[in-house]
Amino acid sequence: MLVLLILHLVAALAAPLLVRWWGPRACYPLALAPAATFGWALARTPAVGHGGAVVETYPWIGQLGLDIALRLTTLSWLLTLLVGGVGALVLVYSARYFEPGAPGMAQLAAVLVAFAGAMLVLIFADDLLLLYVGWELTTIFSYLLIGHSSERRSSRWAAAQALTVTTLGGLAMLVGFILLGEHAGSYRWSEIATHPLPGGGYLITAVLLILAGALSKSAVLPFSSWLPVAMAAPTPVSAYLHAAAMVKAGVYLVGLLAPVLATVGPWRPVVLIAGVATMLVGGWAALRQNDLKLLLAYGTVSQLGLLVAVTGAGTPAAALAGTAMLLAHALFKAALFLVVGVIDHGAGTRDLRELSGLRRWSRPLFGVAVLAAASMAGVPPLVGFVAKEAVFAAFTDDPLVLTGLVAGTVLTVAYSARFLWGAFADRPGVEPVQPTPIAASMLVPPAVLAVVGLLAGPAAGVLNGLLHPYAELLGSVDAHLTLWPGPTAALGLSGLALVGGGLLFALRGPLAPVLARLRSPVGGNQGYEWVVDRFDRIAIEVTGATQRGSLPQYLGIILVAVVLLPGGAMLAAGPWRARLPMWDNPLQPVVVVVIAVAALLAVRARRRLTAMLLVGMTGYGTAMLFILHGAPDLALTQFLVETATIAVFVLVLRRLPERFSARPLRRSRWARRAIGVAMGVVAGGLALVAAGARRAPDISAAFPDLAVSEGYGRNVVNVTLVDIRAWDTMGEVAVLVVAATGVASLIFERSRTGPRPRRPESADRAVRSDRPVWLRGGPTLYEERRSIVLEVVTRLIFHTVALFSLFLLFSGHNAPGGGFAGGLVAGLALVVRYLAGGRYELTEAAPVGAGLILGAGLALAVGTGAVALLVGGSVLQSAKLDLSLPLIGDVHLVTALFFDIGVYLIVIGLLLDILRSLGAEVDRHIEATDTADGGLAVDKGGGP
């Protein structure tokens, strides 16, 4: 069975290519996939015919206990035959139905085949969750098929409606499955069915939820509105999905579960009431239609109601009748849809008021239509008659339901007659249609279906034997399918229905006002529209009320929540430290006062540069606190970052206005301050509580030992970064790469991978004779922006600083330093070069792209981790290499160093990217505006 599924998958994937080669004719080879299904199922007839099952199981998701458990029994065998057989015929039909070059043909063919495969998953699945997967796949494919003409609003609407309704039902069904599976202890239906099900309230909920899924899929009230709308799909799709296959999924599920669940409280009332009501309402609506396809659609709704009621009734006789009806309906309804397609294709309309003289057009077509419609009406000796007889016989002891079914059948007979009359009658005053010839491959598929319907009637005995095993699941069966049951009540009711239906059709003229007045709720989409509209309105109101669009407002709400929730919890439960030393170092209070004053002044500052410098002061102060706390690595990094931050700020602030814009509303200012104070109090409280809340020993207590024994380094913080918690660092450097790329992409209007700015040769030569050149980029600057002192100092210190950065990198494993600090120092060296010599000097200093450095660093870091994995360790595990190099002596190399080098490169790349973007590229912007109009008025900030 898995082979069949794979075959459909392959066919679906190959479909676009085949369609490109052969156009719609590609449907012929594609039809082989469902045809293979049909053949396979036919070959399994002996195995299934006596109540046996074909089982295949493949392991899938072991952790969830989910296997691909496939199982073919009588009911699924019947469905497989229908899905395969009708599928193949519909594809053959499609080969001529669609004109060559029809838009979206490739997608249509692929989805149609994929749909057949999904349908097989649904039918074969023994595991309820797998069944759900197939179920939703059919929903999605049906969405794509209904929305085939995506340029039309009605198409999109119809597709969305079908998707919404059936997915809603599907989700409810999933919840029901889970309730059922969890209580039964298994999701395999074959296991659930053979063990007694634990009773309880859950079972009623589960049954109701599952029925919601089944009814929505089969378009039974109250979910039926989507099916008529779904007729926006091309006719072959309607014939397949909305007559033979997908809508049968709900009936199939009802039939599958009925042997076990039909006795559960709400099952029978729900199924019978919804089914019979749908049958009546759908039949009535079908009588009102003028579009032949819509007539059939409402007829389908009606018949699905009948099917659900009969298969769900839960008696052996009804089960047998239900399966026969299932077969009969697929045969005649698909045939009729295909006939409508032929008419539509040939006559150019489906409106029965415009059709005339079609009987003379094609006798075979007329014959096919008569056969199929007669089967639908239940005329002997067709299979429809056999099935209908069995249905009546199964309900003889339930007069209420029987009355409903007979009334529904009267309507069925009437709309069958209306279909034939509508399609083939001659209408006075209507110009006879001049139809085009019919291709054989469009006539053969409906003919095959109709003829099978004709043959299956007399072969009722064979059918009876094949379908019996399913009915036996519900108990001993005394009913049987037969063409001539003798003079029974059922036969009388069949005759009554035929006569009644004939009368109803004959009286269509006098009854027309009643028909027009009594509008059924099925046709109206008002219910669905109302619900969708309500949801839309609620969504807009909620969004409008909560999403005010103001960033400070959002942040304020978040922060207030932080104050209230963690702050409140802290007040309620915090273990407060009794005594806290004021300070443990006399320098501490001094630094804190500086920080506090600087922070408060920064809040009040009106000038950008002032605010930035004050904030920088708090940064340096924090670094001092780090030192006092015993964290030299942090202090080093903080000092370097603070310096780099100031440099970057200055680069941007030269362009921004000098002062902040005027302060807005006073009231919100007080609110901001209140939130700020509250947050400060909460943060301080957290510091107190967190310090006193430790219950378990530090996990970091073992870090010093680990660092030496496993990381081969003495600087515990650095070893933590590159070894013990190297994954954190890996994530962090990835963030840096993203940030660098983000900065560049915000500033560069063109690709930054192009040629970097090179110093113009002429400028070089002109100045060379003039005076000594300290920096080669220097002469490219305007005279008033050059500082010869800066150039000289830069020239003198650059290489020393670069060397120092390498020292920090290499010594970082055992002493303060490491990749971050080293990279920052190297980056600052580049900053100095840029500040002294401008953007051309930057290219001289770093003649490679920032992207290259970032990429190399990331590759090195990831590569180190991967190599450890390859040699059999865990990712990012360190190893020690002892080398003996000539001249240098013994070298102890830890592999984590390579990771650190990656970090080093990424930090350099980040700074270089920032300089290229916020430095060099902004320079270029400035020059461009200067030359264009002498610069913008706001452009008067500080400069490098």
Added chain:
Amino acid sequence: MTASDAGPTMVLVLAVAVLVGCGVILLLERSLTRILLGVILLGNGVNLLILLGGRSGGAPVVGTGPVDEMSDPLPQAMVLTAIVITFGLTAFLLAVAYRSWYLTGDDEVPDDLEDRQIIRRAGRNEAGAVDHGGEGPDGDPEQVDPEPARRRLRRGRGDGPR
């Protein structure tokens, strides 16, 4: 000082409170530069807060002092990455501020236009999605099936299906 009582001091808690408080006030502003400065202040405060979760002591370098008088290395490693990330964020927000200035002439964060529109629509009691609401396919003259070209020709004469 022993490892057990080496923890936060009053002044450090004060520093955390002031840095976070000032950071939040700036964060709630509308100028991107101010927001960014707020982020930096907030970052410094929170870094300090994280650091206070571990004990203070000597530098966490094995061999420079007794191991049990060493400061806690784990929060330090966390804060170290946080410092560098804050730097990356700073650069990014500065680039955003520059871009904002470049396009609009200032670095203020305006209200979200899309949100404003939704609020206006809520005020006018309008529906949302284009394909939903209003008339369904029943109101669409081209109710069904588009393919056959002949129908389109024919529609010139009659008034189509339905």
